[in-house]
Amino acid sequence: MRQSTVHTGQRVAVLADAQNLYHTAQSVYSRKIDYAALLESAVDDRDLIRAIAYVIEANSPDEESFFEALEEIGFETRRKEIRTFGDGSKKADWDVGMSLDAVSLASKVDTLVLCTGDGDFARLCSHLTHEGVRVEVASFGASTADQLVEAAHTHYDLDDEADRFLL
Template identity: 70%
Template structure:
């Protein structure tokens, strides 16, 4: 696979739920999305930056969604589902995967900002299609199979001062 060069077209796909829970459980802090996007792009040509977020009706979330847009992310918002037994579910795995596969024909590199091992099969597929796959996540909460399936892995924990607010 190719290395990084300035003419590469890049899509950055951020799994906001996964990043949020990892940053909270490991550091009790939030992600600096402008730094995340800057490092994901690394001076290359940004084609799309999409943040996948869940609306859970918490008071500060609308300002967070607005901040993501100001930074340069498109936001895809899904409402949390509450089931009869009180359990809640919302994830973007299928949506993120479909977007990545759709974007594969238009980019050279897909940067997945997540630690979710469910994306390892997606990485293998994208690489088979000739797309470079880079993963950014916290090593403590990133599945080994995801790291192994990607072309590169950037450990946000090693640079927590950069990537956390």
Template identity: 70%
Template sequence: MTDIHPDQRVAVLADSQNLYHSAQSVYSRNIDYSALLDKAVQDRRLVRAIAYVIRAESPEEERFFEALYDIGFETKIKDIKTFPDGTKKADWDVGMSLDAVTLASHVDVVVLCTGDGDFSRLCSHLRHEGVRVEAMSFESSTSEDLLESVDSFIDLGAREDTFLL
């Protein structure tokens, strides 16, 4: 696999739910999405940046969605589902994977901003297709399977002052 160089076309896919819960549980802080996007792109050519978010009807979420847009992220929003037993579920694993596979022929690098091990199979597929796969998340809450399946990993927890608000 190639290293980073300025001609690479990059797609950044951010699993906002995963990042939020990791940042909150470990640091009780929020992600600095501007710093996240800057580091993910690293002076390469950004093709698309997508943040996958969940609408949970909290008062500040519309401001958050607008802030993501202002930073440069396209937002894909899914409503949280509440089941009859009261449990709630909302995740973007399938949507992120489909977007990554669709974008693979248009980019050289996919940066997955998540620690979710469910994406390890996607990473193997993308790498088989000749796409460099990078991940960014908090190593303390990142799946070993994901770490083993990417070309490079950036631990957001190693640079709290950069990546946390």
């Protein structure tokens, strides 16, 4: 997965947009993400400072065991409930929360790995780069916004090694 300027000793944080990864893995592959493989590859023998997975609570039967598995792997979990509006529409996303965590971590890390294909994070990449942080994106290329790929120092396309990153 690693393609360029990576040094052992770099301090790295990994922020995983679980909802974004889940939807792509399900729609393209009908499979689930292997978060242990994702974290190991994202860290790549560097010093892990923080790993945070942003999850949505949907009251599904297996979600608590999924959250516990993430924590056993080494992720902190940030949880948000789905909000249902009067018209029946539902919304739950972590864009602002992930961005705030990334900005807060910027002074503590050399590299930040965003595990998402959401183009809304392109501006965050530009900001972090301006702050001197190396930004890497790990996502499924087929569903990753071009502006996010362009804004990051490096994009690791999980499609290239799908069997490694999927259960």
